[in-house]
Amino acid sequence: MNIGDVAALSGLPAKTIRYYEDIGLVKPLRSTNGYRIFRESDAHKLAFLGRSRALGFSIEDCRNLLALYEDEERASAEVKEIAEQHLERIDEKIAELKEMRATLAHLVDACAGDHRPDCPILADLATKQHDEEQLKRTA
Amino acid sequence: MNIGDVAALSGLPAKTIRYYEDIGLVKPLRSTNGYRIFRESDAHKLAFLGRSRALGFSIEDCRNLLALYEDEERASAEVKEIAEQHLERIDEKIAELKEMRATLAHLVDACAGDHRPDCPILADLATKQHDEEQLKRTA
DNA sequence: GCTTGACCTTCCAGCAAGGGGAAGCCCTAG
DNA sequence: CTAGGGCTTCCCCTTGCTGGAAGGTCAAGC
Known part of the structure; x- marks a missing residue:
């Protein structure tokens, strides 16, 4: 997929996706013509990011959530703590x-x-x- | 008054006060040694700004509120509209x-x-x- | 007179989280 | 072969400051 396709799929602007690559949240491949190539897994990550951001998580929270998401050995307690802290910030x-x-x-x-x-x-x-x-x- | 005094009075950090001068919200005088000199009226304005910001008004709102505050001929309707719009944004x-x-x-x-x-x-x-x-x- | 420390000055850099737009490839359709 | 749309990088802009470096100033103490 090119960036336009994955933008349409994830609902994120292409600019945002490039930014997410910049800060290391996604690592799409590159075609010989220089175009980014997004795999299914990249599209999936971007959708995950979009939803996390929509819940108000910071980029750093998103980075951590994504890492936990990819880690099959995670403890749900870690996820819950991030979410709880975010909940507190929201309440404040x-x-x-x-x-x-x-x-x-x-x-x-x-x-x-x-x-x-x-x-x-x-x-x-x-x-x-x-x-x-x-x-x-x-x- | 020097910047430190007016910072203590208004509760604003000196950095913020310099920034407010930069963007034209206050216009302190200058001493021969280059130090800013704040008059009572400047201190008053800074306090006004501090309180407006504390209510969540944007800098541009503050600029307009300050102008209305200084304008003896203002219509209170103008002030009220700014406040009402801000109230709406807060509700959203x-x-x-x-x-x-x-x-x-x-x-x-x-x-x-x-x-x-x-x-x-x-x-x-x-x-x-x-x-x-x-x-x-x-x- | 000299030093020390607290002020003050300017400028430069950066934060979150992207947005806007320029200059320039690439690819496909007519 | 040209037009258009999509893609690339690059850099500046946003909001409202905050931090730090490099340096001038001032009052106190010895």
């Missing part, structure tokens, strides 16, 4: 975003959003008390 | 993360996490059906 991010969301929603709510210049959003950004006191007051 | 991100989280939590749950090689996480990443069928089956 969600928590962070929710906090931002809460503050921002408050401010948006308090802002008239008309032609007048008075704006609680700007007022808040301009003052220092981003602490519980203020949260209580605006709650 | 939260939704995306929650979906990842759900899938991942399922898989982690299904994985024994012991010395054996069998691993539903890898099995899932290796197969193509990331659709409702599978969600139903694993639910």
Whole structure:
């Protein structure tokens, strides 16, 4: 397969696939004309990578997952730990975003959003008390 | 004030403050020895930026918010729109993360996490059906 | 006066994870 | 034989900084 075929199969852009080769995630063969040749196993790996990335795993996580995937002797505990750590990171991010969301929603709510210049959003950004006191007051 | 002082005041690293000058967010004066001199107004702006960034606004959003903040003739509607768009982006991100989280939590749950090689996480990443069928089956 | 250490300056490099686009082969169809 | 699409490498761009090297400055201590 050429890169276009495997791109269509995996859903990854050709650019991304070349990048993955660059950083050593896949090692396609080369034809005499210089074209990359992807085997079934390469296509399979790329699909694996696409799905791992879609779940938010970092490239390094993907590299490790792929290595475990190829290792018939792996312990599932190793895989699980990577996944659990990722789950934790996701939870942290969600928590962070929710906090931002809460503050921002408050401010948006308090802002008239008309032609007048008075704006609680700007007022808040301009003052220092981003602490519980203020949260209580605006709650 | 020197950069160290304003860094302590605003909570931003000196590096970040230099970067903000680079991209034109603040314009400190210069002393004869080449040191940056920050006025009260600069310190104030940096604090504003720090808080805006903490709420997740992009640098471009911050630039616009800062301009509106300095414009006494602004309409609060303009501020509100920036904030609302940001709120939407946050909501999208939260939704995306929650979906990842759900899938991942399922898989982690299904994985024994012991010395054996069998691993539903890898099995899932290796197969193509990331659709409702599978969600139903694993639910 | 001299040294030491904490500041400050600039510039260069790099992170994640690719995206955009130029310049130039290769291959096939009409 | 030419047009087009696909492929190649190469390098810069993105976001928002962060680290480090090489060097100037300043205040304190001896």
